[in-house]
Amino acid sequence: MKITTKINLMTTAWILCVLLAVNAVVFFSFMKITVNMENVELLQKADNVIREMKMADSPLKIKEIFTPYLTNHNFIRTVQSNSKITDQATNDQFLAAKIKPKYVHKKETERRTIRRNDKEEQILIVRVPDSSGAITLEVAEKLSGLELAKDVLLSILAFCTIFGALLALLGGRWLSNLIMRPITNMINTMEDIEQSGIPKKIIIQHETKDELQKMAVTFNRMIGRLETNLEKQRQFISDASHELKTPLTVIKSYADLLLRRGLQNEEVAHDAIESIHSEATRIQKMTERFLDLADTESGDLLEIKLIHLVSFCENIFKQLKSAYKREISLHYQDASISAAADELKLKQAIIILIDNAIKYSTDKIDVYLEGNEQYTIITVKDYGIGISEFEIDNIFERFYRVDKARSRETGGTGLGLAIAKNIMKQHQGEIKVKSTEGVGTEVGLFLPKWKVGKELFLNDQNIND
Known part of the structure; x- marks a missing residue:
């Protein structure tokens, strides 16, 4: 089943449930209020009859008292304590025969349903005892207006329910189309991408901010x-x-x-x-x-361990000095400075920086080890050709060379700094470059002191512990 159909059916079903609940409240409230009004009116009539009965000169006039208070489908009668009728006036013998007399000691109201000619009729009965308690006045009448009002109200509620259901179907369809439009556009775009192999973006026509x-x-x-x-x-x-x-x-x-x-x-x-x-x-x-480059971009797990940077760098520089015959000076204030890193990859990043410094300078190379609250920093500084300001943002791009002629001579591929950047990214660190053209270049590797790896959570303190 489509999502649009589900949304349509669910919204319609929900609105129908709400309408039915509201209709039930309206219907029963109407019936209760109408019956209460009829009840008050009938009790008032019974009180008036009792009042006039007290003022009657003889028992023979009691029946004459009842007659003016009769309405259509109505009876008025007095009932003794043995439930025997003493006096009665009625214009509906069927109703009088259908309702059995009942003696009560206090006021009582009853609503009863009877069948006549295969139709149901609502009858309201009130019973009021006189002050002496000898007899009970019983008044009953057919609620003809209630039946008619009930039928009219049910017709109106049924019409409103059907009309509301139609509106709910239309509204649900409109709502589902509105909700699904961007999803449909996305599906169509995905299908176009699948068929053509060319990435495409969804056209957003309206700013709905949802x-x-x-x-x-x-x-x-x-x-x-x-x-x-x-x-x-x-x-x-x-x-x-x-x-x-x-x-x-x-x-x-x-x-x-x-x-x-x-x-x-x-x-x-x-x-x-x-x-x-x-x-x-x-x-x-x-x-x-x-x-x-592929290895540093694959996001493989790092083999994190504590590295004592002074001895680590001295070993690297010893090999490079022997190979390149260049002076590399190591500067540090704390001989115990260390970092949590992958030893092979950190060595690779440092060699890349030293190799670049050797290629693009002829003077000595200085390496500084220092730290702050957040990072352990390894800085490689040369005094060579430098990098112009507009080229610094490009040096981490693959195959980019500052001095292409010199790179050809020295065999550079233009991938070194891209690899070094990926290595630092794997360590959740940074690589930063400062350079002045014709003066030299300074490249720093920033290793975070708190290392959150995929398998380890280390810092300098708990490693030493």
């Missing part, structure tokens, strides 16, 4: 992110293809050279093999960077 508009806005925001990710994916494929194209072209060219000239010319063959090896090595490093 949950449905919020859902549509959320859907559009999700589609916007998908479009951004798809664009990044296309850009990544394009950039990766471009990056791989150059070394593959070089390899192919030298392979063609070897095929044409063979190995007779040792010098040419040696140069060709050396170039092929160099470009193959470059492709290998680029592939490793691709894998590193």
Whole structure:
């Protein structure tokens, strides 16, 4: 069953229940009020009759007293203590015979239903004892106006109920269409996306400021992110293809050279093999960077442990100094400074920063270890070419290079800072860059002191404990 049909049926059923409840209250209230009014009137009539009976000169005149008070389908009679009728006046013998006399000691009201000619009639009876208690005056009359009013009221209520049900059906349909319109638009948009494979957004025609508009806005925001990710994916494929194209072209060219000239010319063959090896090595490093980037974006669990940063950094710098023959100075005030992190990934991020500093500077490199209430900070500072202000926002993009010519010479792929940023994101930390063109660059890794991992909840204090 469609949601629109469910909404329509549920709203109609609910309104019908409300109408029936209201109609019942109206009907029974009307009956009670009308009968009470008739009851008061009939009791007043009985009191008047008793008053006149007291003033009568002889018992023979009592029947004459009853006659003026008779109405259509009515009787008035006196009943002794043995429930015998003494005097009676009536214009409806069937009614008088149907209602048995009853003696009472105090005022009493009774409403009774009788059948006449296969029809039900409402009869109101009042019984009032006289002051001496010897007899009871019994007055009864047919509630003809009540029957007619009841039938009219039932007809009106039935008409109103049917009319209300029709309005409820129409209103439920309008309401269900109003509710389902953005959902239907979303379904149609999803079907279009499924068929075409192209992300599309829902067109919001009216600002309703309700949950449905919020859902549509959320859907559009999700589609916007998908479009951004798809664009990044296309850009990544394009950039990766471009990056791989150059070394593959070089390899192919030298392979063609070897095929044409063979190995007779040792010098040419040696140069060709050396170039092929160099470009193959470059492709290998680029592939490793691709894998590193994919690994840092996959959100894998971190192997968190306490790292004593001074000895950790000294070991890294010892290896780099040996490989690059560059001066790397470590500065710190607290020799016990530590951080909770994944050792291999933090090492990878630091090496990326040092590697960039080596590529884009020729002077010494300074590394600072410090901390504040929130973060443990590792800062790598070089005194090289620097980065212009308008390029700082782009340096974390994949394949972006500040000095493209120098990057080609040094074999850079433009993926290092993107990987370092992802590593810090995995640690719920930050990476920040300050740079002045021609002066140098300062890059900081900010590791939170309170580390909330997927499996661990650590800080410096409880690790040391």
